[in-house]
Amino acid sequence: MSDITVLVLDDHEVVRRGICDILERADGIAVVAEASTVAQAVRRAEAVRPQVILSDLRLPDGTGLDVIHHVRAKLPDTHIVVLTSYDDDEAKAAARNAGADLFLAKTAGSAEVLQAVRDAASGREHGQHIAVHEDDVVARLTPMERRVLDLVGAGLSNREIAEKLGIAEKTVKNHVTSVLAKMGLQRRTQVVAWATARRAQSFRG
Missing domain, CATH: 3.40.50.2300 (Response regulator)
Incomplete structure (x- = not known):
């Protein structure tokens, strides 16, 4: 086929x-x-x-x-x-x-x-x-995962996120892995794409 x-x-x-x-x-x-x-x-x-x-x-x-x-x-x-x-x-x-x-x-x-x-x-x-609406996707995440999601979407590295949140880099990596799994994504570049679409939606109203 x-x-x-x-x-x-x-x-x-x-x-x-x-x-x-x-x-x-x-x-x-x-x-x-x-x-x-x-x-x-x-x-x-x-x-x-x-x-x-x-x-x-x-x-x-x-x-x-x-x-x-x-x-x-x-x-x-x-x-x-x-x-x-x-x-x-x-x-x-x-x-x-x-x-x-x-x-x-x-x-x-x-x-x-x-x-x-x-x-x-x-x-x-x-x-x-x-359609998987934005609210449905975000609702699957814990509060910390949502913060990590926002920072990954903003383009920050795991080290930068760790410094910003005051947690270990390994912990950030675990959160990123969990976020990807819950969102049905495979790579952090896809999270950035998701965040870009989310911002575009807010901008367009």
């Missing part, structure tokens, strides 16, 4: 690379292109004809709706998973009406990301909203 081919579209490089990292480590999935704008996505999608596009809704030169409309007209066999970092039912309804297959929160864990891609590629559950 051939790999599921995916194009990842997001204007935040750290978020985009975090998603790609999750996909590239999975069996049976291949990231064949990345894009940060509507123009790039349209051009590269036509070139590589991916089975699935993971698309942000808000982009520098337009919206994910522009991509969806183009793909539906030119690449009818390509499925689209819309990435969301905020609750906007009107935007989601518009995306669904335009032809989006699934919705996925940027704060979702790696398992949800992979499942969304596989579901979209197989055509299962058209229109399903797959």
Whole structure:
């Protein structure tokens, strides 16, 4: 069986690379292109004809709706998973009406990301909203793990976190391992991507 081919579209490089990292480590999935704008996505999608596009809704030169409309007209066999970092039912309804297959929160864990891609590629559950909301993710963590999460997301090293919190570096490492496990992530770069999406959500309101 051939790999599921995916194009990842997001204007935040750290978020985009975090998603790609999750996909590239999975069996049976291949990231064949990345894009940060509507123009790039349209051009590269036509070139590589991916089975699935993971698309942000808000982009520098337009919206994910522009991509969806183009793909539906030119690449009818390509499925689209819309990435969301905020609750906007009107935007989601518009995306669904335009032809989006699934919705996925940027704060979702790696398992949800992979499942969304596989579901979209197989055509299962058209229109399903797959999302792990920020509050649900954070609620899994202890108070100390939340502090460690914030500091990892800010780009601090284990040593810097240990100094800031007044705890042993080994203890920080244990907390980071626990945070990754609870969030369904594998690398701290993915935590940074999660934190970036969280800040973007707060900024956009």
